[in-house]
Each structure stands twice: as C-alpha cells, then as structure tokens.
Amino acid sequence: MSEVILVILQRPDTALGLLRAAERLAALANGAHVNALAAAPTAVPALKGAYNDWLAAPRATAVHAHWHALFDDIAAAIAERGARADFIVIARPAEDDDRALRQVFRTALLKTGRPVLVVPPGELARPDFGRRVAIAWRQDEHTARTVLPALRDIAHAEHVFVLAGTREGRPAPSVPQILAERDVAATLHLLPIGPGGFGEALLAKAHELEADMLIMGAYSHSTLHNLVYGGVTRFMLDHADLPVLMRY
Structure with missing residues (x-):
C-alpha cells in the first residue's frame, strides 16, 4: 500500500x-x-x-x-x-x-x-533532506502526533537529533520513549529556555548540527476566528530556511 x-x-x-x-x-x-x-x-x-x-x-x-x-x-x-x-x-x-x-x-x-x-522559498540547501533530522521535542500530544507518522520516513536518516528545552530547577528531559521504544538512535541536545525567543535558539541549534529537516508540533489560538500562531511556530513560519514538518 x-x-x-x-x-x-x-x-x-x-x-x-x-x-x-x-x-x-x-x-x-x-x-x-x-x-x-x-x-x-x-x-x-x-x-x-x-x-x-x-x-x-x-x-x-x-x-x-x-x-x-x-x-x-x-x-x-x-x-x-x-x-x-x-x-x-x-x-x-x-x-x-x-x-x-x-x-x-x-x-x-x-x-x-x-x-x-x-x-522555504528558493532552492533547498539539501535537496536530499531527511539525512540529518532534528526533532524539536516537547512532551505533549502535538509533538507526538507529528513524530509518529514521520518515524518510518526517518528510518534511514544518518543522524537524528532531539532538541529539548530545559528550565532551571526542573528535571532535564531525556530521549523520548516514543523513539527509544522503536530503536531510533537519537542524540539529545538540551536548550535552555530563557526570556528570549526559543524559536531563534531552536533554529540556530538546527543550523549548528547541520540538520536538513526539522520536525515539530504546531500551535495556534483562535479568537473570533482570527488565528494567531504560537511563538515558536510563528518564528519558524517567518524564518525557517529548511523543510519543517508540522502537525496541529
């Protein structure tokens, strides 16, 4: 099929x-x-x-x-x-x-x-994307629903990076069970969440790791049918220069 x-x-x-x-x-x-x-x-x-x-x-x-x-x-x-x-x-x-x-x-x-x-517009820096995949991980249903259908598609990735935000005084995240249970070899990278925009730090880390694809959840709020995307989602929709797989 x-x-x-x-x-x-x-x-x-x-x-x-x-x-x-x-x-x-x-x-x-x-x-x-x-x-x-x-x-x-x-x-x-x-x-x-x-x-x-x-x-x-x-x-x-x-x-x-x-x-x-x-x-x-x-x-x-x-x-x-x-x-x-x-x-x-x-x-x-x-x-x-x-x-x-x-x-x-x-x-x-x-x-x-x-x-x-x-x-993103223009020629992709890596038209053969899917070799170095970054996952913006957050423990919620949005991220899990995005990652699950993509697991088969990243099965042959050379590198999978998990980018997880961490706050001072809270337990540090670990490699998500959704990946560990499926034997996806992934390296964990912790990003401090501070007063600045987390989307900018997330994209910068993806660049540092030379990721060619980013997977993340997407968020929105609706007031009188006027949709306003959440901060990280909005930043990626404005600035991401690599393919981003989202799911709301």
Missing part, C-alpha cells in the same frame, strides 16, 4: 521547489504517490507548466504523480483532500501573500489533521 503526498501549488515561483520536495518526501516514504493540487485559479496555466517541467525531468526512479486543479470552494476541497493524504507539502508563507493564499495555508495546517511539510 502506497502513501499519498498532497503538494499544494499556489505560486509559480515556488511550484518547482515544492514538487521536488514532495518527490524527496515520497522517496523517504518508499515511493509514495504525489498528488499535485493547483489551488490558485488565475495561476493554473503557469502551475501546470511547472508541473510538466518537473515531471519531464530525467530521474533514476519513476515518480507516480497526478495533477488536479481547483477553481472554486478551494478551502473546503483542501480540507477534504488533505484529510485523505498521509502528508501535505506547502510553501512557507511569504510577506506578500494575499488573504486567499494565507487561508489555503491555514486550512492545510489547521483543518486537515495531517502532517504538513512547510518548504
């Missing part, structure tokens, strides 16, 4: 990078199917062109891919299709994204219940 990766395409300038990231994730998942979904009606021709170029590129192993385009009820369609996928791949929000683009991102992250790989 093959897994399904839904890659959501909205901007022609990010489409090729997203498709390549989805292909890499499919390889990590032992040959998952890639479903490309154009979610910007006015950009469909350009997005289809990027999809055709990606599909025509020479590769050692064939990729199983399908093309779909949405023209109305986009948020509802993404919520429905996304809930059927094993993973979703989408571009990191950009400062000039309009309301429609941001709504698509929020739907993918908050309304599907699936792990979402957030891909």
Whole structure:
C-alpha cells in the first residue's frame, strides 16, 4: 500500500521547489504517490507548466504523480483532500501573500489533521533532506502526533537529533520513549529556555548540527476566528530556511 503526498501549488515561483520536495518526501516514504493540487485559479496555466517541467525531468526512479486543479470552494476541497493524504507539502508563507493564499495555508495546517511539510522559498540547501533530522521535542500530544507518522520516513536518516528545552530547577528531559521504544538512535541536545525567543535558539541549534529537516508540533489560538500562531511556530513560519514538518 502506497502513501499519498498532497503538494499544494499556489505560486509559480515556488511550484518547482515544492514538487521536488514532495518527490524527496515520497522517496523517504518508499515511493509514495504525489498528488499535485493547483489551488490558485488565475495561476493554473503557469502551475501546470511547472508541473510538466518537473515531471519531464530525467530521474533514476519513476515518480507516480497526478495533477488536479481547483477553481472554486478551494478551502473546503483542501480540507477534504488533505484529510485523505498521509502528508501535505506547502510553501512557507511569504510577506506578500494575499488573504486567499494565507487561508489555503491555514486550512492545510489547521483543518486537515495531517502532517504538513512547510518548504522555504528558493532552492533547498539539501535537496536530499531527511539525512540529518532534528526533532524539536516537547512532551505533549502535538509533538507526538507529528513524530509518529514521520518515524518510518526517518528510518534511514544518518543522524537524528532531539532538541529539548530545559528550565532551571526542573528535571532535564531525556530521549523520548516514543523513539527509544522503536530503536531510533537519537542524540539529545538540551536548550535552555530563557526570556528570549526559543524559536531563534531552536533554529540556530538546527543550523549548528547541520540538520536538513526539522520536525515539530504546531500551535495556534483562535479568537473570533482570527488565528494567531504560537511563538515558536510563528518564528519558524517567518524564518525557517529548511523543510519543517508540522502537525496541529
């Protein structure tokens, strides 16, 4: 049984990078199917062109891919299709994204219940990501729900790093049981939680370890339907320059 990766395409300038990231994730998942979904009606021709170029590129192993385009009820369609996928791949929000683009991102992250790989703009520093994986660990259901479906995909990682925050006067965290029970060899790195932003320290540590992928939980609060992402999540959505796998 093959897994399904839904890659959501909205901007022609990010489409090729997203498709390549989805292909890499499919390889990590032992040959998952890639479903490309154009979610910007006015950009469909350009997005289809990027999809055709990606599909025509020479590769050692064939990729199983399908093309779909949405023209109305986009948020509802993404919520429905996304809930059927094993993973979703989408571009990191950009400062000039309009309301429609941001709504698509929020739907993918908050309304599907699936792990979402957030891909930074431009060429990835490591297109073969998944070799040096950092896990931002926190003992809660959000993190566990993100890590569990990713365990098979990081089974062949050369290095797995657990990045855990620690506070003075509290017991230091250990390697999570969710990893130890599954014989995942991981090294633990403790990061002091102080008055500054923890997201910045987390990303800096990932860079120091030369991680090419980060796995973390995602958090949000809703007041009168205005979504505000938590501090670490917000920082990563603004600054992460490596693929980040999140799940709300």
